[in-house]
Amino acid sequence: MGRKPRLAVFKFASCDGCQLSLLDLENELLAIGEALKIAYFLEASRRVLRGPYDIGLVEGSISTPHDLEYIKEVRQRCRKLVTIGACATAGGIQALRNWKGSAELIKYVYPTPEYLETLDKSTPISEHVSVDFELRGCPINKYQLLEVISAFLAGRAPNIPNHSVCVECKLNGNVCIMVAKGVPCLGPVTQAGCGALCPSYSRGCYGCYGPKESANTAFLSKHFIRLGMSKEETIRFFHQFNAWASEFRKVEKEVV
Amino acid sequence: MSEKTREYKVDYLARVEGEGALYIKVRGGEVVDVKFRIFEPPRLFEAILIGRMYHEIPDITARICGICPIAYQMSSVHAIEQIFGVSVGGPLRELRRLVYCGEWIESHFLHAFLLHLPDFLGYDDAIQMAKDHPEQVKTALRVKKIGNDIVALLGGREVHPINVRVGGFYKVPTKDRLYHLKNDLKQGKQLTIQLLEWVSKLDFPEFELDYEFVSLKHPREYPQNEGLIVSNRGLEISADEFEEYFIEEQVQHSNALHTYIKGRGSYMVGPLARINLNRDMLYDGVREMLQQVGFPQPCINPFMSIIARVAETLYAFEESLRIVDEYVEPERPAVEYEVKGGRGCACTEAPRGILYHRYDLSPDGKVVSAKIIPPTAQNQKRIEDDLRIMAPSIIKLPRQKAVWRFEQAVRNYDPCISCATHFLRFELDEE
Numbered sequence: 001m002g003r004k005p006r007l008a009v010f011k012f013a014s015c016d017g018c019q020l021s022l023l024d025l026e027n028e029l030l031a032i033g034e035a036l037k038i039a040y041f042l043e044a045s046r047r048v049l050r051g052p053y054d055i056g057l058v059e060g061s062i063s064t065p066h067d068l069e070y071i072k073e074v075r076q077r078c079r080k081l082v083t084i085g086a087c088a089t090a091g092g093i094q095a096l097r098n099w100k101g102s103a104e105l106i107k108y109v110y111p112t113p114e115y116l117e118t119l120d121k122s123t124p125i126s127e128h129v130s131v132d133f134e135l136r137g138c139p140i141n142k143y144q145l146l147e148v149i150s151a152f153l154a155g156r157a158p159n160i161p162n163h164s165v166c167v168e169c170k171l172n173g174n175v176c177i178m179v180a181k182g183v184p185c186l187g188p189v190t191q192a193g194c195g196a197l198c199p200s201y202s203r204g205c206y207g208c209y210g211p212k213e214s215a216n217t218a219f220l221s222k223h224f225i226r227l228g229m230s231k232e233e234t235i236r237f238f239h240q241f242n243a244w245a246s247e248f249r250k251v252e253k254e255v256v
Numbered sequence: 257m258s259e260k261t262r263e264y265k266v267d268y269l270a271r272v273e274g275e276g277a278l279y280i281k282v283r284g285g286e287v288v289d290v291k292f293r294i295f296e297p298p299r300l301f302e303a304i305l306i307g308r309m310y311h312e313i314p315d316i317t318a319r320i321c322g323i324c325p326i327a328y329q330m331s332s333v334h335a336i337e338q339i340f341g342v343s344v345g346g347p348l349r350e351l352r353r354l355v356y357c358g359e360w361i362e363s364h365f366l367h368a369f370l371l372h373l374p375d376f377l378g379y380d381d382a383i384q385m386a387k388d389h390p391e392q393v394k395t396a397l398r399v400k401k402i403g404n405d406i407v408a409l410l411g412g413r414e415v416h417p418i419n420v421r422v423g424g425f426y427k428v429p430t431k432d433r434l435y436h437l438k439n440d441l442k443q444g445k446q447l448t449i450q451l452l453e454w455v456s457k458l459d460f461p462e463f464e465l466d467y468e469f470v471s472l473k474h475p476r477e478y479p480q481n482e483g484l485i486v487s488n489r490g491l492e493i494s495a496d497e498f499e500e501y502f503i504e505e506q507v508q509h510s511n512a513l514h515t516y517i518k519g520r521g522s523y524m525v526g527p528l529a530r531i532n533l534n535r536d537m538l539y540d541g542v543r544e545m546l547q548q549v550g551f552p553q554p555c556i557n558p559f560m561s562i563i564a565r566v567a568e569t570l571y572a573f574e575e576s577l578r579i580v581d582e583y584v585e586p587e588r589p590a591v592e593y594e595v596k597g598g599r600g601c602a603c604t605e606a607p608r609g610i611l612y613h614r615y616d617l618s619p620d621g622k623v624v625s626a627k628i629i630p631p632t633a634q635n636q637k638r639i640e641d642d643l644r645i646m647a648p649s650i651i652k653l654p655r656q657k658a659v660w661r662f663e664q665a666v667r668n669y670d671p672c673i674s675c676a677t678h679f680l681r682f683e684l685d686e687e
Contacts, residue, residue: 013297016273016672017322017415023370024362024414026401030394033383044370045381046270046663064297093319094299105303118298139322139415197412201419202589203426206315208416236308241319 005153008040008053010074012060012067013094013122018085019043019059021142028146035153051077055152057145058131061087063094063122075129080152083125084145086138086241090210093138095122095244123244133158138208138241141193161192164212165205168196177204184224184237189215189247206240211247218254231255260284262651264659269666271371271381273323274673278662279509280647287647292640292666294512296673302626310336310595310621311422317613317628318416321672323366326359326407327606329420330481331613331628334602336422339617340593347586348424349481354579355410355420356480356604357572361403361444362414363607364527364565364572367670368455369396372562375664376458392454395447399569402444406437406576424590434580441580445573449545452566456549460559461661463646467556467638468520469529472605478537478571479530481604486533487523488554495603498612504629512673515634522637525609526669527564528555539574542567558642558668565670595621606631608670635669642668 009019023029023044032038039049056078062068075081086092097105098121106118125131135148135158144160151158161167165187169176177183177199185204187196191212198205211217217238224234238251266278275296281289301320308316313332318325330352337344344352369392370382379385386393404414409429411417419425472479473486486492493501504513517523532554535543546553551563597619603612609631616624642665650661 011275013299015319015322017319017325020273020322020366020415023366024404026397026404029397030383030386030390033386038381038383041381042268042270042275043273044271045383046374047380047384048270060297063299067297092299093304093316094301096304097300105300106298122299138319139413194413198418198426201412201427203418203421206418233309236312240312240315 004035004037005054006039006049006051007036007149008051008056008078009043010040010056010058011042012058012071012088012125013063014060014085014087014092016043016059017139018088018137019057021140021145025142025146032149036149053078054080055149056081058083058088058125059085061091061094061122061124062119062128064118066117068119068128071125071128080132081125081129082133082135082148082152083131084135085140086136086208086210087122088125089134089136089245090242091122091124091244093241093243096239097122098244135160136191136209137193141195144193162213163192164188164215165190165192165194165196165199165209168192168194169199172196172200174199177202182227184227184229186220186237189217189220207238207248208241210242210245215247217247217251221251221255225255264651264655264662266659266663269663271374271667272671272673273321274671276666276671276673278643278666280643280662282647282651285648287644287651290640290644290647291509292636292643294510294636294673296511298511302628305623305626308623310615310617310623313615313623314420314422315416315418320628320630322415323363323672324359324606324608325416326355326411326420327604327611329417330356330604331602331606331611332615333420333422334481334604335600335613335615336617337593338600338602339598339615340422340596342423342591342593344424344591347584348428348589348591350579350583351410351425351428352420353480354576355407355417357576357579358403358406358410360572360607361569362400362407363403364569365396365400365403367607368562368565369393369400369451372664372667372670373455375660375667376562392451395451399444399447399451402440403569403572405440409433409437421590423593424586424588426589428586428589431583431585434583438577438580441573441577445570445577448566448570448573452545452563452570453549455562455566456551458562460557461664462557463559464556465558465642465645467529468517468523469532469554470517470523470525470610470634471530471533472603472610473533474537478534478575479605485603485610487517488533489520491517495601495612498601498603498629499614499627502629502634504633510636512633512636514637515629516637522641523634524558524638524669525631525634526561527568527607528558528561529609530605531555531564531567538567538571542571542574545570558665561668561670597621608632608672609634630672632669632672635671639666639669639671
């Protein structure tokens with residue numbers, strides 16, 4: 001057998017939850033450590049092995065001048081670059097600043113804003129460098145992460161479905177809460193991956209996996225208004241953890 | 257001796273949650289500068305919250321931290337319920353306690369065994385440690401998983417659970433479903449006892465200090481969601497008074513605000529503070545175990561916080577078993593409330609210590625202002641003070657060992673830098 005593939009995990013603006021998913025794979029963690037050389041994963045190890053890395057996992061969004069440069073360096077050091085989670089794939093919850101600009105918000109949080117360096121917008125990694133695969137979710141599904149890593153090790157495409165949460169709901173045998181109870185739900189426009197968690201817990205999906213391919217947000221937002229939501233509430237519903245994803249971002253223009 | 261200047265630097269601290277750095281400068285044997293720097297990018301949560309609806313707060317603030325999202329959900333729902341004038345009792349209160357126990361277990365074991373223990377045994381990480389101590393690492397992962405399973409059962413998933421809401425939950429488990437946890441909880445308890453014995457025998461660096469410990473205190477239980485904020489130096493206040501007694505200041509080298517007690521200085525929050533101030537509220541079995549393994553009362557060696565974490569995990573298993581046994585499925589998953597405007601403050605015990613939230617809501621339930629002070633922001637000044645006091649003896653060690661010891665001293669606090677940065681808010685100076 002040749003050398004073990006090297007795995008690196010990088011963090012940008014984020015909550016650490018997606019890289020934590022790797023450590024939350026309690027039953028698989030030691031096997032992962034056998035199959036791969038964990039070469040750079042600061043949350044788990046103080047050992048730092050030099051790149052290049054075979055797989056680089058990137059968590060977090062780009063929101064500072066430093067990170068804007070650093071991501072380019074990270075890209076160069078990784079053969080395959082996989083972004084994990086809503087921050088890395090869509091700018092995350094912190095992208096809500098993108099509408100107001102960070103300067104005004106910083107004043108609100110810090111007494112001496114000059115000490116801080118941040119960009120006006122929080123943006124996904126793919127806006128700055130090429131990305132080999134985007135794994136969605138806030139947080140990601142740890143078993144999907146395992147699938148992505150396994151796929152790259154085997155040199156095949158990851159088997160990550162891109163249908164909507166509705167499909168998962170049907171597979172779970174859930175009664176549609178939007179049809180049966182009139183609960184607003186982003187399931188029809190949100191990519192699967194969570195296992196239709198919210199509808200299974202009697203609440204509407206709030207879109208943590210981001211827009212599915214060719215999502216019909218215009219129709220759904222009209223439906224929300226028919227259900228009694230105001231225009232403002234409808235826009236706010238889409239503007240959560242994947243607010244800056246283009247299909248969700250454009251809702252404010254669609255709702256009239 | 258000459259005025260030789262030496263610097264000890266760790267540019268990216270490992271085995272902490274988030275991005276931080278350490279800088280210690282020594283001149284002629286004297287420590288002249290100590291900085292625990294937090295450079296995690298600010299995410300400006302308190303500003304993002306403005307204009308959002310009250311019912312979105314638990315989901316949004318959960319995203320501050322992937323390791324302790326339940327803590328954010330608990331502090332926020334309690335603050336909002338204070339505004340609405342409702343209190344959540346009976347089985348719903350118990351379920352909140354249970355899901356918090358799950359988070360304590362997974363977070364404490366993540367830190368104790370995957371992040372902190374490798375320092376004591378001289379490994380870079382737990383995976384390398386597992387080569388020599390496979391049974392212990394597997395056992396710790398098994399216990400951690402049981403904690404995560406509790407959170408996933410009640411919250412839907414381990415990270416950013418979806419089931420917590422103002423008034424209670426979206427859906428509550430049946431008695432039968434909860435009862436399924438029981439065998440795992442019993443197993444977790446037994447395994448934790450073994451590991452408690454093991455970590456108590458570690459070689460602890462000698463260091464003791466007369467700390468001010470701060471935690472919640474409740475008359476009938478080990479504190480989690482309710483109680484007064486107390487200290488071993490006579491502090492006894494409600495969460496409403498928090499900002500009168502605790503001051504935040506911004507320092508240039510950190511993206512997290514420092515907190516200190518007005519007129520006194522730095523203080524410690526977290527498992528060591530909790531256990532020192534609430535040992536009488538632990539189950540007899542946990543107290544006896546602590547006595548058996550020789551855990552001092554009070555314990556003023558921060559390196560021994562790893563024992564406190566494992567002991568609190570044992571408590572969390574006992575408490576979970578009690579809750580599962582006594583659980584009666586409530587009629588409704590949440591209490592009803594009427595949306596009102598006003599101010600609400602709450603403090604709950606996150607795994608790393610007290611987490612303070614304050615919200616002002618408009619009459620229709622929109623956030624007008626928010627303030628969040630996470631435990632790591634509170635411990636930040638304390639961490640720097642520890643490093644300053646320990647430095648003269650640590651710098652006598654060979655350089656590499658010294659750097660490692662400094663790192664270990666930071667990890668005593670299980671710092672969650674992602675948390676600390678994302679809050680740090682403050683209103684502009686009064687003028």
